Amino acid sequence: MVALALDEDLGAAPGRDVTSQATVPAEELGAGRLVAREPGVVAGLVVVQEVLDQVAARLGLAAATCEQRVPDGTRVERGDVLAVLAGPVQALLVAERTLLNLASRASGVATHTRRWADALEGSGAQVLDTRKTTPGLRELEKYAVRCGGGTNKRMGLHDVAMVKDNHVVATGSVAAAVRAVRARFPEAAIQVEADTLDQALEAIEAGARFLLLDNMPAPVLREVVAAVRAREAAVGRVELEATGNLTLDGAAEVAATGVDYMSVGALTHSSPILDLALDLDERGRGLSDRQ
Numbered sequence: 267m268v269a270l271a272l273d274e275d276l277g278a279a280p281g282r283d284v285t286s287q288a289t290v291p292a293e294e295l296g297a298g299r300l301v302a303r304e305p306g307v308v309a310g311l312v313v314v315q316e317v318l319d320q321v322a323a324r325l326g327l328a329a330a331t332c333e334q335r336v337p338d339g340t341r342v343e344r345g346d347v348l349a350v351l352a353g354p355v356q357a358l359l360v361a362e363r364t365l366l367n368l369a370s371r372a373s374g375v376a377t378h379t380r381r382w383a384d385a386l387e388g389s390g391a392q393v394l395d396t397r398k399t400t401p402g403l404r405e406l407e408k409y410a411v412r413c414g415g416g417t418n419k420r421m422g423l424h425d426v427a428m429v430k431d432n433h434v435v436a437t438g439s440v441a442a443a444v445r446a447v448r449a450r451f452p453e454a455a456i457q458v459e460a461d462t463l464d465q466a467l468e469a470i471e472a473g474a475r476f477l478l479l480d481n482m483p484a485p486v487l488r489e490v491v492a493a494v495r496a497r498e499a500a501v502g503r504v505e506l507e508a509t510g511n512l513t514l515d516g517a518a519e520v521a522a523t524g525v526d527y528m529s530v531g532a533l534t535h536s537s538p539i540l541d542l543a544l545d546l547d548e549r550g551r552g553l554s555d556r557q
Contacts, residue, residue: 310372373540379414389521481510
């Protein structure tokens with residue numbers, strides 16, 4: 267992920283920064299502070315050192331260091347120092363935008379997720395992420411969800427089977443789709459999307475023990491949850507997830523229906539970044555907010 271991001275900025279490896287390499291001697295040392303410009307929850311600070319290391323290796327510079335002042339998942343206020351960076355000024359300048367892009371993106375996801383986690387606190391429901399992630403950034407964004415108090419769902423198509431409406435269309439029924447997955451990949455956990463009470467009960471009878479209750483208003487959700495819970499004495503525990511068109515304003519009402527999870531694609535596809543900056547000290551020529 268870091269290597270691809272640096273390729274975008276520097277060109278094909280090893281690449282170059284025609285401004286910093288022309289204006290800053292390779293031997294000049296300096297330091298800077300990574301600071302929050304607005305309140306939020308930080309995440310992605312763990313990748314900063316990797317960015318510095320890869321920049322130093324590409325450009326043949328001495329190593330730069332990152333002293334992290336707060337752990338990922340910390341609530342911060344405007345002006346808080348998140349980390350102190352030190353080493354060749356050239357390395358700090360070359361690395362600046364890449365490390366800020368990654369940490370700002372992850373911190374934005376964590377901040378958004380924390381709002382949902384706070385809204386659901388005490389309800390028994392947890393907020394889940396989805397596969398609606400930025401290509402190439404899925405591991406970072408799902409890590410950021412955890413930093414914000416959320417829970418990861420499946421990482422991809424490979425680790426959990428999820429039978430959705432198009433799979434049902436392709437196979438003819440929920441039961442047929444579940445049987446097909448079990449026959450081909452017997453070790454895979456199976457989750458089934460249900461749009462109606464009948465589909466939910468059909469999925470349970472087919473052996474599914476994790477249901478996605480899609481686009482159901484709260485009164486319908488309550489009915490489905492009650493019906494499924496009534497079946498659990500016979501079939502065992504069934505985990506229930508509400509999904510589709512969920513909002514923070516309605517989070518408490520949906521959680522009160524008794525679902526275990528609420529999945530929110532917006533955590534990763536619509537979170538604004540958290541504004542972070544790298545401010546270099548005087549010896550670093552006072553260059554801050556360099557684009």
